[in-house]
Amino acid sequence: NAGVTQTPKFRVLKTGQSMTLLCAQDMNHEYMYWYRQDPGMGLRLIHYSVGEGTTAKGEVPDGYNVSRLKKQNFLLGLESAAPSQTSVYFCASSKQTTSGRETQYFGPGTRLLVL
Amino acid sequence: KNQVEQSPQSLIILEGKNCTLQCNYTVSPFSNLRWYKQDTGRGPVSLTIMTFSENTKSNGRYTATLDADTKQSSLHITASQLSDSASYICVVTEGSASKIIFGSGTRLSIRP
Numbered sequence: 687n688a689g690v691t692q693t694p695k696f697r698v699l700k701t702g703q704s705m706t707l708l709c710a711q712d713m714n715h716e717y718m719y720w721y722r723q724d725p726g727m728g729l730r731l732i733h734y735s736v737g738e739g740t741t742a743k744g745e746v747p748d749g750y751n752v753s754r755l756k757k758q759n760f761l762l763g764l765e766s767a768a769p770s771q772t773s774v775y776f777c778a779s780s781k782q783t784t785s786g787r788e789t790q791y792f793g794p795g796t797r798l799l800v801l
Numbered sequence: 802k803n804q805v806e807q808s809p810q811s812l813i814i815l816e817g818k819n820c821t822l823q824c825n826y827t828v829s830p831f832s833n834l835r836w837y838k839q840d841t842g843r844g845p846v847s848l849t850i851m852t853f854s855e856n857t858k859s860n861g862r863y864t865a866t867l868d869a870d871t872k873q874s875s876l877h878i879t880a881s882q883l884s885d886s887a888s889y890i891c892v893v894t895e896g897s898a899s900k901i902i903f904g905s906g907t908r909l910s911i912r913p
Contacts, residue, residue: 729890794842795843
């Protein structure tokens, strides 16, 4: 199993450009998440999905959109990139549980630089 | 406000030595606490998970403790190895499991 994969690994954008980050998981997990990680701060949840066709906002959703058209894929879109969106983006997935004990499996991250 | 605070921010120790990382939280209600290891340029990997009723959990040379009364957790690393150099992140899940709060991590460097 490849686990959780992310593409691209690194990208440089100019302010105002758009792009889509792709996350794929092969563990048949119901839940998928997008986080951003900035220096000196904990990971912050952008959007998440509890199943195919469903998405929900996390802690810092502004400026981002997501789609979960297939269970194994979770896309994060930036419609008009801003320098404040320079960050490392992590995707994660987990099984569906009712106890909250699910382990999140993280991808390797996408480093985004917005000039 | 639900928060997770970790200390120290960074730590340097010699190979073979032991160390303890701290995590204090104000998350309420509490569901569980996990420790993750994040190597440079990689995603976090789960080390341990503890619920309210568990006060210690081991994973090889890693031992996590939890005091739910004082809302404190620690991660003890025994006989450190160069491969232990990484950031260690404390993560607390709110009781309803609707929110997961990440600490900012402790950056551990092991010197030969």
